[in-house]
Amino acid sequence: MLRITRAKSAGFCFGVRRAVHTALETCRTTPKPVYMLGDIVHNERVVAQLREAGIRVVENLDEVDDGVLLIRAHGAEPATYEEAKRRGLQIVDATCPLVKEIHERARELHFAGYPLLVIGDHGHDEVKGIAAQVPDAIVVSTPEEVRSLGRKFRRIGVVAQSTQDVDNVRAIISELIPICIEIRFVNTICYPTAKHQMEIRAMPLENDVMIVVGSFTSANTKRMTQISRGLNPRTYQVTGADDLSADWFSGVNTVGIHAGASTPDNVVEEVIARIRQLAGTPVEIA
Numbered sequence: 001m002l003r004i005t006r007a008k009s010a011g012f013c014f015g016v017r018r019a020v021h022t023a024l025e026t027c028r029t030t031p032k033p034v035y036m037l038g039d040i041v042h043n044e045r046v047v048a049q050l051r052e053a054g055i056r057v058v059e060n061l062d063e064v065d066d067g068v069l070l071i072r073a074h075g076a077e078p079a080t081y082e083e084a085k086r087r088g089l090q091i092v093d094a095t096c097p098l099v100k101e102i103h104e105r106a107r108e109l110h111f112a113g114y115p116l117l118v119i120g121d122h123g124h125d126e127v128k129g130i131a132a133q134v135p136d137a138i139v140v141s142t143p144e145e146v147r148s149l150g151r152k153f154r155r156i157g158v159v160a161q162s163t164q165d166v167d168n169v170r171a172i173i174s175e176l177i178p179i180c181i182e183i184r185f186v187n188t189i190c191y192p193t194a195k196h197q198m199e200i201r202a203m204p205l206e207n208d209v210m211i212v213v214g215s216f217t218s219a220n221t222k223r224m225t226q227i228s229r230g231l232n233p234r235t236y237q238v239t240g241a242d243d244l245s246a247d248w249f250s251g252v253n254t255v256g257i258h259a260g261a262s263t264p265d266n267v268v269e270e271v272i273a274r275i276r277q278l279a280g281t282p283v284e285i286a
């Protein structure tokens, strides 16, 4: 008997599910062209589905002078909204409410007199959107970057990108302690991410094999694979059912399935169905 356990938080987080739904509804209900700045999530299947629905992905607004601009779940910089308005575009804002909350916290810290430090991946759209809420925000992605700032702060306000790894945030705060008199940290790792991280740290220890489902272009999925592999070397990342190999399951009693926040539910279901076929033994789904 093979027992397959699917993580409760596997797949789309509610912010991405909401943004994809908004995008499809917008295409269905408006006769105007609908544009997005970059892909909605780092998943090839979802991107293809939205393209089929009529969404046009552009690199910048120079290419657009009429229609609807859909703001993705990650949010955008205030300058993007201003430019869209200047060009007469209708804005449909699918920014995740939890990202909007980070924007608010960032502004609150700024107005309370705390220089803002954002813990996040350089160049990521969510991080750019958060940092642009206030003047002169500092972005750091690693503890080493804090050391290389080479300066001290009387006070500092800290927020994190919603999908940051809790261990990285902890390590960065520890680096800040010797160089700041006062640190005001708002934990803005969102609760779907926190749940994801809890499950990806527990399941590899409870299962013989771990399968992480998601695109290799998704930073979130790659990070999950790394964490899982560190705890259980028999961890495999797959983009879909076709990547699975029968050898991975021979002599195995338990398999854990997790998926990146940009992986659609149907891909996870297909992976589970294929493992059932490959197992060659009765399967129980937990």
Ligand code: SF4
Pocket: 013, 014, 015, 016, 073, 074, 096, 097, 098, 099, 162, 163, 190, 191, 192, 193, 261
């Ligand atoms: S990861 Fe969290 S903040 Fe980001 S879109 Fe999903 S729910 Fe919203």
